[in-house]
Amino acid sequence: MLPSAPQTPAxxxxxxxxxxxxxxxxxxLFDDRSLTRRLTDLSADGFSVTPLREGWLALRDDECAALDVPSGSTGWVREVYLRGNGQPWVFARSVVARQALQGSGLDLQQLGSRSLGELLFSDRAFARGELQVCRYPGAWLPAEAAQGGLWARRSCFRREQLAVLVAEVFLPVFWPVASR
Known part of the structure; x- marks a missing residue:
C-alpha cells in the first residue's frame, strides 16, 4: 500500500x-530582509547553496493557490539546501508557474549554486508579499531531512505577471547556531 500524501498545512x-x-x-520566520544575507552574516561568510532537484513538475495545490494558477498546473521547481559552514541549515523550495515563467526573462535553469533570494532581492522590480508560516510536513522534505513539524515560512515575490513562491524550512541543526 502506498503512503498517503501529507495533509496540506495551513x-x-x-x-x-x-x-x-x-x-x-x-x-x-518573520524577518522580511534577505535570508541569504542573514545566513551569510551568521556563518561569517560560510554560506553556500546546494541544489537538490530542479525541473518542470506538477505544483502542489497550496502552491497553485498561492500563485493564483489552476490546480494541477506545471511549474519550475527548485529545491536546495542553504548551508552555513557546510551544514544544511535551511531547505528551500521555490516554484514558478510555467505560463508565468516563459517569456519573463527570468532564467532559473542557470542559477546552479547561486542563491535565488539574492537574485530576487537585487531586482527592485520584485515586490515581496506577506510572510506566511506553518509546521512543514516531513514527507515534503528530502529523505535525509524528513522530520515533521519543522517551522517553515514562505512568501511570493511578484514582478508584473511573474510570481515566484519561495518556501524556507528551518532544519533542527540551525536553531542552536541561531541562538548563539
Missing amino acids: WLTRDQLSDPPSASVCDW
Whole structure:
C-alpha cells in the first residue's frame, strides 16, 4: 500500500497564529530582509547553496493557490539546501508557474549554486508579499531531512505577471547556531 500524501498545512500570517513560537524563532520566520544575507552574516561568510532537484513538475495545490494558477498546473521547481559552514541549515523550495515563467526573462535553469533570494532581492522590480508560516510536513522534505513539524515560512515575490513562491524550512541543526 502506498503512503498517503501529507495533509496540506495551513499557511498563516503572524496575526493568524494562535500559538506563536518563541520570539527568537519569530525573529527568523518573520524577518522580511534577505535570508541569504542573514545566513551569510551568521556563518561569517560560510554560506553556500546546494541544489537538490530542479525541473518542470506538477505544483502542489497550496502552491497553485498561492500563485493564483489552476490546480494541477506545471511549474519550475527548485529545491536546495542553504548551508552555513557546510551544514544544511535551511531547505528551500521555490516554484514558478510555467505560463508565468516563459517569456519573463527570468532564467532559473542557470542559477546552479547561486542563491535565488539574492537574485530576487537585487531586482527592485520584485515586490515581496506577506510572510506566511506553518509546521512543514516531513514527507515534503528530502529523505535525509524528513522530520515533521519543522517551522517553515514562505512568501511570493511578484514582478508584473511573474510570481515566484519561495518556501524556507528551518532544519533542527540551525536553531542552536541561531541562538548563539
